[in-house]
Amino acid sequence: MLSISTIKTYMFCPLKLYFQSEIDEIYDEEEYFVPKTLKDLRIDIQDLLHKNLRLVKKDMELKEIEETLSKGVFNQIETTFEIIEELNETKKEKERREKSSIYKDSNIEFLDEDRQILNASLEDNDGTLEDLDNEEDEIKKLKDEIIDEVNLNLKILSLKASQAMKNLEKDGNEIQNLFFQSSMYNTLIRDLGIDLIGVIDKIEVEKGKYFPILLKTSNPPSKGVWQSDEIELIANALLVEGEFNTYITVGFVEYLKIGERRPIVIDTFARKKFFKLLTKINKIVEDGEIPHVKTSVKKCRNCEYRELCEKA
Ligand code: SF4
Missing domain, CATH: 1.10.287 (Helix Hairpins)
Structure with missing residues (x-):
C-alpha cells in the first residue's frame, strides 16, 4: 500500500524515492521528529486560539x-x-x-x-x-x-x-465559527480501493460538506500552490471521499507562515493527473524502475543520497 509520504518523496525527487525503496527501507523517525513536532505545535496553537476566542x-x-x-x-x-x-x-x-x-x-x-x-x-x-x-x-x-x-x-x-x-x-463565542470551522485533526485514513494510506492534517465539515485542509509550514509560491502540495491535497481528498462516503470538489492548502489558505479544485483533470502519477510511483516502488532526474544544488544540498548520485 502506498502512503502519502511516499508521494511526497516522489514529488521532491523520484530518484530519492528509488533509493529509499531499494536501499533503505528503514524509516528514520528521528529525522522527522522536529518537523512533525513543529507541525503538531502549530495545530495545538490553532486549537488554543479557537478556545481562547470563546473568552473574548x-x-x-x-x-x-x-x-x-x-x-x-x-x-x-x-x-x-x-x-x-x-x-x-x-x-x-x-x-x-x-x-x-x-x-x-x-x-x-x-x-x-x-x-x-x-x-x-x-x-x-x-x-x-x-x-x-x-x-x-x-x-x-x-x-x-x-x-x-x-x-x-x-x-x-x-x-x-x-x-x-x-x-x-x-461576543467571541458567538462568532468563533467565522474563524474556526468544526474540524478533525491528524486523521489516519486507509483506502483499500485505491491502495493508499495517509494522515490528513485537518478536515473541516460545514453543512455536511467535507473540506480537506493541508497545513504547510514552508514558504508559499507568489500565487497558487506548489505542485507537490496540490498532489498531496488531491490524495487527501480521495482518502476523505472514501472514508466519509462523500464527494469533494474543493480543498485548501493553508500556508501557516502567512496565515493564508489557497483553494484547489478537485475536478476530473486533477483526479486523472493524480492517478497518472500513482502509476509512475508504482513503477519505481514495485518494479524497481530507475527514474531519470536532473540534480540541482538547492534540491540535492541536504539529500542523504547525494554521494550515490555524484558517483553515478
Ligand atoms: S541527490 Fe538530488 S538527484 Fe540524487 S536522490 Fe537526492 S535529491 Fe535526488
Missing part, C-alpha cells in the same frame, strides 16, 4: 483581546522547544559517550594502521558533534521564527475578531 468579549479593547487570545500559547511553544532541545542534548550525549569509549579503548597498544583508523574515527565524531551544535542554532532560529509568526497571527486574528464583534454586536 465585544467590549474588550484590542490589546485585551490579543492578551486573551494568547493565553497558554507561548507556554505551549516553550514546552515544545524544551522537548526538542532535550532530544538534541540526548543525541549529543550519546555522541560524546561513543567518542569517550573510543578514547578509552585507545589505552591499548595500537599498530600504526589501527591508530590511523582510530584518528579517522575521532575526526568523524568531531564532525557529528559540530553538526549537533549547528542543529542547536537551527532550533533557536526555528523558535524565534515561530514566535514571530504567532505574534503576527495574533495581531491579525485580534483585529479581525474585534471588527466582527463590533459589526455583529456579538
Whole structure:
C-alpha cells in the first residue's frame, strides 16, 4: 500500500524515492521528529486560539483581546522547544559517550594502521558533534521564527475578531465559527480501493460538506500552490471521499507562515493527473524502475543520497 509520504518523496525527487525503496527501507523517525513536532505545535496553537476566542468579549479593547487570545500559547511553544532541545542534548550525549569509549579503548597498544583508523574515527565524531551544535542554532532560529509568526497571527486574528464583534454586536463565542470551522485533526485514513494510506492534517465539515485542509509550514509560491502540495491535497481528498462516503470538489492548502489558505479544485483533470502519477510511483516502488532526474544544488544540498548520485 502506498502512503502519502511516499508521494511526497516522489514529488521532491523520484530518484530519492528509488533509493529509499531499494536501499533503505528503514524509516528514520528521528529525522522527522522536529518537523512533525513543529507541525503538531502549530495545530495545538490553532486549537488554543479557537478556545481562547470563546473568552473574548465585544467590549474588550484590542490589546485585551490579543492578551486573551494568547493565553497558554507561548507556554505551549516553550514546552515544545524544551522537548526538542532535550532530544538534541540526548543525541549529543550519546555522541560524546561513543567518542569517550573510543578514547578509552585507545589505552591499548595500537599498530600504526589501527591508530590511523582510530584518528579517522575521532575526526568523524568531531564532525557529528559540530553538526549537533549547528542543529542547536537551527532550533533557536526555528523558535524565534515561530514566535514571530504567532505574534503576527495574533495581531491579525485580534483585529479581525474585534471588527466582527463590533459589526455583529456579538461576543467571541458567538462568532468563533467565522474563524474556526468544526474540524478533525491528524486523521489516519486507509483506502483499500485505491491502495493508499495517509494522515490528513485537518478536515473541516460545514453543512455536511467535507473540506480537506493541508497545513504547510514552508514558504508559499507568489500565487497558487506548489505542485507537490496540490498532489498531496488531491490524495487527501480521495482518502476523505472514501472514508466519509462523500464527494469533494474543493480543498485548501493553508500556508501557516502567512496565515493564508489557497483553494484547489478537485475536478476530473486533477483526479486523472493524480492517478497518472500513482502509476509512475508504482513503477519505481514495485518494479524497481530507475527514474531519470536532473540534480540541482538547492534540491540535492541536504539529500542523504547525494554521494550515490555524484558517483553515478
Ligand atoms: S541527490 Fe538530488 S538527484 Fe540524487 S536522490 Fe537526492 S535529491 Fe535526488
